[in-house]
Amino acid sequence: MNEPRRGPEPAVELRxxxxxxxxxxxxxxxxxAVPPGAFVAIVGPNGAGKSTLLKVLLGLVxxxxxxxxxxxxxxxxxxxxxxxxxxxxxxxxxxxxxLAEDLVASGLRRAxxxxxxxxxxxxxxxxxxxxxxxxxMGRAVSRFSGGELQRVYLARAFVxxxxxxxxxxxxxxxxxxxxxxxxxxxxxYQKETGATLLMITHDWEAAYHHATHVIVLNRRLIGFGPxxxxxxxxxxxxxxxxxxxxxxxSLSFGGNRHA
Amino acid sequence: MLEVWSLxxxxxxxxxxxxxxxxxxxxxxxxxxxxxxxxxxxxxHAAFGGVALxxxxxxxxxxxxxxxxxxxxxxxxxxxxxxxxxxxxxxxIFFAFSMALGxxxxxxxxxxxxxxxxxxxxxxxxxxxxxxxxxAGLLALTALTLPLWGxxxxxxxxxxxxxxxxxxxxxxxxxxxxxxALVVVVAMKLVGLLLVAAFLVIPAxxxxxxxxxxxxxxxxxxxVGVVSVVAGLAVSYSYDLxxxxxxxxxxxxxxxxxxxxxxxx
Numbered sequence: 005m006n007e008p009r010r011g012p013e014p015a016v017e018l019r020x021x022x023x024x025x026x027x028x029x030x031x032x033x034x035x036x037a038v039p040p041g042a043f044v045a046i047v048g049p050n051g052a053g054k055s056t057l058l059k060v061l062l063g064l065v066x067x068x069x070x071x072x073x074x075x076x077x078x079x080x081x082x083x084x085x086x087x088x089x090x091x092x093x094x095x096x097x098x099x100x101x102x103l104a105e106d107l108v109a110s111g112l113r114r115a116x117x118x119x120x121x122x123x124x125x126x127x128x129x130x131x132x133x134x135x136x137x138x139x140x141m142g143r144a145v146s147r148f149s150g151g152e153l154q155r156v157y158l159a160r161a162f163v164x165x166x167x168x169x170x171x172x173x174x175x176x177x178x179x180x181x182x183x184x185x186x187x188x189x190x191x192x193y194q195k196e197t198g199a200t201l202l203m204i205t206h207d208w209e210a211a212y213h214h215a216t217h218v219i220v221l222n223r224r225l226i227g228f229g230p231x232x233x234x235x236x237x238x239x240x241x242x243x244x245x246x247x248x249x250x251x252x253x254s255l256s257f258g259g260n261r262h263a
Numbered sequence: 264m265l266e267v268w269s270l271x272x273x274x275x276x277x278x279x280x281x282x283x284x285x286x287x288x289x290x291x292x293x294x295x296x297x298x299x300x301x302x303x304x305x306x307x308h309a310a311f312g313g314v315a316l317x318x319x320x321x322x323x324x325x326x327x328x329x330x331x332x333x334x335x336x337x338x339x340x341x342x343x344x345x346x347x348x349x350x351x352x353x354x355x356i357f358f359a360f361s362m363a364l365g366x367x368x369x370x371x372x373x374x375x376x377x378x379x380x381x382x383x384x385x386x387x388x389x390x391x392x393x394x395x396x397x398x399a400g401l402l403a404l405t406a407l408t409l410p411l412w413g414x415x416x417x418x419x420x421x422x423x424x425x426x427x428x429x430x431x432x433x434x435x436x437x438x439x440x441x442x443x444a445l446v447v448v449v450a451m452k453l454v455g456l457l458l459v460a461a462f463l464v465i466p467a468x469x470x471x472x473x474x475x476x477x478x479x480x481x482x483x484x485x486x487v488g489v490v491s492v493v494a495g496l497a498v499s500y501s502y503d504l505x506x507x508x509x510x511x512x513x514x515x516x517x518x519x520x521x522x523x524x525x526x527x528x
Contacts, residue, residue, distance in 0.1 A: 062427040063427070063429075064423065064426055064427060084427065084428045084429050087427075089424065089427050091421070091423060091424060095421070095423075096421075097296070097420065097421070099296065099471075100296055100419070100420050100477065101471060101474050101475055101476055101477050101479065101480050102420060102476065102477065103475060103476060106476060106477070107420075110417055110420070110424070113413065114414075114417070114428040114429070114430070115413030115414045115416070115417050115430075116412075116413050116414070116415075116416030116417040116419075116420055116477060117413065118412070118413070118478040119478070144475050
């Protein structure tokens with residue numbers, strides 16, 4: 005049966021996705037399709053299944069039921085070079101002897117480097133320079149600040165020129181200025197490559213201003229769409245049980261998006 | 264001083280010690296950075312259970328110790344990956360269990376088994392050509408795994424990143440646990456089960472003090488291992504000291520100097 009084509013293939017497509025860990029229901033019957041080139045913020049309370057969703061897309065967690073497609077294929081069949089992943093850098097093992105150039109090169113090789121080839125060194129330097137971290141190249145990551153680590157991890161994700169970038173709470177532990185820089189770097193990369201971005205965040209306001217789409221999750225999909233619609237009072241109340249006050253964020257965001 | 268090395272038993276001890284320095288220097292950084300420093304010690308106790316079973320059955324103890332220790336290493340890895348128990352606890356359980364088995368096996372033998380004690384303290388000076396062949400075989404096997412070094416190191420740095428890049432992290436854990444078990448059994452014959460863990464842990468921990476890359480840590484660990492084996496054998500010969508213990512004391516000395524010289528400021 006040939007279905008008529010309806011525009012470009014979604015970057016991420018979930019059909020009736022359910023994930024269970026024993027008795028614990030992490031995600032229930034999630035359906036959505038992320039259009040290519042979207043900048044998607046994933047919001048939801050703690051334990052909402054945000055990280056589980058990212059792990060399913062990375063092929064690290066198997067769905068209990070339902071269908072998952074990433075860049076047109078099941079997650080385990082996608083060439084990992086098409087995906088850039090920025091983990092929560094607070095999990096970094098600071099006792100591991102690593103230079104920034106090793107960390108970025110691991111994104112190229114999909115293995116830990118012993119010595120870099122001249123070609124690798126060139127690409128790693130370019131990736132670090134693009135995020136304003138060229139000076140960190142030969143320095144040990146064990147002493148990096150949150151902001152420095154974040155840049156190195158971004159360079160690591162960008163160095164393989166991915167079509168889909170996934171970020172797990174990338175703004176945690178960095179200051180406001182660093183956060184603004186990060187959104188600029190992400191938006192620049194997206195403009196240049198047309199990549200799709202998927203980012204878990206606790207910051208509704210940043211989601212409102214920077215994302216083209218927002219996923220509001222609390223095990224079930226509560227809202228998905230443009231920020232104005234997904235971050236509605238109804239969705240937020242359903243996901244978080246309250247709206248804004250506890251986080252000191254008002255719903256009347258105001259201002260221009262993508263400003 | 265050089266005449267020390269003209270004695271055949273010293274030559275065998277040197278070759279065996281150098282092979283062990285290479286092997287332990289290669290695997291040690293993985294053990295240390297994965298937080299498995301206790302594993303070497305645990306596997307050595309497991310190996311003792313295998314040795315005791317071999318003595319009870321009246322066969323060459325190492326032939327029993329190798330599969331026995333490998334099985335324990337795989338069991339520890341399974342418990343670590345498939346249960347809610349941490350790696351150090353899994354090692355603690357298996358190590359006590361195998362040691363208890365070993366004690367029961369020795370008691371069943373109902374005769375004095377002095378040979379069991381040579382495995383407690385090791386005897387690098389009593390290395391046989393068969394031991395040398397076993398060490399060399401293990402070195403060759405390790406050389407075959409060199410292409411896997413990059414992905415092992417990647418998973419050691421961040422298991423999730425490696426898994427997201429399709430590194431078969433679980434398979435690699437089992438493979439590495441198996442190979443480390445073999446190193447421990449061979450090393451036990453040389454330095455004794457009480458000191459085996461030192462070979463895996465101390466040179467790597469010492470090298471970590473001054474190295475900034477993981478490759479540097481491996482090369483440094485091999486270097487510390489080689490220097491302590493050569494110097495340890497010479498010193499133990501000259502002063503009539505137990506050789507395995509002398510080598511370990513020198514490793515600890517290098518670690519102490521490195522820790523003081525390169526301490527975090």
